[in-house]
Amino acid sequence: MWILLAVSALQVTVTLGVIPSFETPVVNVTVIEGATAVLPCSVHNLGKHQVAWTDQWATTLAYMDTRIIDDDRYSVDRPYGNSWNLHIKGVKYGDQGIYTCQMNTQPVKVQTAILNVVVPPRIVGTVGSKVVMVKEGQSVSLVCNVTGIPPPTVTWYKQSSTRDGPKESEFCPATSRIGFSGEMLKIHNVTRYCGGVYECVADNGVKPSFKRQIKVAVEFPPEIRLPTKRIGQVLGKETILDCEVTAYPQAVSIWHYKGRELSKTKKYQVEVYEHDDHAIVLSLRIKHLSKEDYGSYTCVASNSMGQTRAKMELYEHIVVTRPPPTTTTIVIRKTTLVHKPSSIKNKSQSNRKRPKVKLQDEDVIDPYARLQQYRPDNPVKKTDNTITLAGSSKSKGTNSAVSSKHFVNCQFVFSFVLSLGFVMFVS
Template sequence: MDAMVPTFDSPMANVTVKEGATAVLPCSVKFLGSRQVVWTDQWSTLLTFEDRRIIDDERVSVERPFTKDWNLHIRDVQHRDQGLYNCQINTKPVKIKTVHLTVQVPAKIVDEFSSEDKTPREGETVTLVCNVTGIPMPKVTWFRHVREKDGAETQSEFCPEHHNRTSVGISGEVLIIHNISRYCGDIYECVAFNGVPPAINRMIQVDVQFPPEISLPNRRIGQTVGKETILECQITANPQANVKWLRQNGSHTEEIKTVPGRYRVELYSEDKDSITLSLILMYVSKEDFGTFICEASSVLGQDRESMVLYDYDKHLNSKTTTTTPTTSSTTTSTSTALDEPRRAFASQGLRDSSGAQIRIFTQGPTQSPPHGAQQLPSDGDSPRDIAARGRSSSARTTSPLLLVTVYILSLLMVTVLTHPAPSS
């Protein structure tokens, strides 16, 4: 019997390793003596006996860097290798050291259950799926790669942007975009990460289709005969539309094509979904003035807008020629009514001794013109009428004094009649 009892350096251990790496399960024994060491798994399957492998798995071996070490190595460890392993010494009772093996699995995207590139129509609901696996369970974050135009990022209410890659703000394996617009048609990226490097991603192209839309920089253009003129229209569509210029001739239209020395039709690409169609009139004639139509059509719809080319010289002449209207000046003579109807006021009756009643009638108040004002003569007045009106005005001006004088004389007469003078 051995004098010393075998012991482990520690009763248990935890080992965490990334899938595909080599897992080292430690087991160090002191004072082993003639005892023997074996490794078993959680199902009590014998894996090794001393330093020899028992199972038919070449990934498993016992490594002894030092004489007291009996470490179990599992190369290219898989998630199925995760679990409890026991290092045992054949003592009575058996001594056991338990090692818990945790195998972490990096995030992985399952292609067959994830979304491919999509081409929805504007207004539809789009569902993007990024199916992932991993231990622990990965977190999926969605990003949108903003398409730049002239160095500026495309603006969108649904898809805010700050950099070339913008977080959509939603986490999860499924991203649903309701009522998608053309401004959200970009590359979407799902990134899965569970803390076990590396993170993994997947790109999904969303190409939103919509019918053609035409915008005109100008709806009316004036030009002089003999000059060159360029008509332009901008077309936005996805897929790209068939575009052409038409000329309105009465009730029907005819397509305008390139004619050497006369017309030239050119097409310019602005960005992914926009083009500019220009019609160059090299020499404007009187027959060219009229309505031109820009038309675009695709499998999703059609749009057209019209533009008017007019004669600038004729338009300028019509604006500079003015007609002076003839107006008859009618002078209206306004007569200031200085004469008002006379109004009689009866004075109190005064009776003489014979019973006769004396009544004094006075002229009612009249509105006199301001000092220095004169009545304007009318068209039909003669010099004699004007002179007579002047005398009448003068008479009316002195009439109140005359009336007062008459009134005083009347009072004196009444007094004399009532009180006769005494006889001598």
């Protein structure tokens, strides 16, 4: 081939003195594996010279616009008159290297095109997701073997089961983004909270990145949580007993009462509800409560890892009714005594007919003598025209009438009214 180019070069006339040339001496082309590589070659003033493409092993691929190599992936494209671009379809990683575009000048002129082939990351091994079983307290290793050019990095993530999206876990060494780059992730002392879906993502800057999911299932014995340990209900009503069971694999859960298993009957209704990951609620409905229904009920849960139970007490709730409050009304009658004694105007008025009373030393006939029984500390004093109640003294006055202004003072009347009212209230 080069002999032909040399002979052709001798026949070229350079009367005009124009020398052919390339636009750029070196071109770098980077292509993703599987795509089509375009190696450019633009020549100015080619004249009667010829162009040929060779690879790094000096193999002639094309002459002018004709493919020479027996590989239909190669072709020469001429979008413009001075362009002699080499196309390689379905590029493989082995195609990368140095390619040259040459002209049969003296000396031979060459344009170099460097082909770089990058390979997207891939994870080798099992295709699709897989499940890794581990018992609580043990260690587990998750592996993602990857390939790619340039070598990819592997980042591990843990998917969150909450609707709010990924968040850090408080119970497991691994977080939502573990931040560990490498093909292997090892979790020590696994707890039930480490279970879930882990994802390894391989990335080397070449799109698309590759990912694989691995589910970690942690086996642990059942746990029971009761909303309350004691519940009360009125006789004749119905009640519901709830028992929340968390376990993996899922536990077999039943209610026991007085040594027998409770199943669905007219009296009892047993239902199971999904509560959360690996958690269920075992609900027992008891209808028409009687005296025999009160007592201790046991929730029992068991799986391949163990068994546990918890008790709930059902007691009779007695509603205490209180009598309505009573109102007592106390009526106090107030009696007012009004005494209006007449004053002595003259002797004729004082000598009106009235019962004559002979006062003796031992006799007490005046009403004030009775008052003296309630007022022993305040005896009535003797005056000229008053009847004294002290001892054997007698009246010296000629008139037995008693003047009110000398007989009653304000203090004595007030004391009398209070004393009389007290006696009436007590009686």
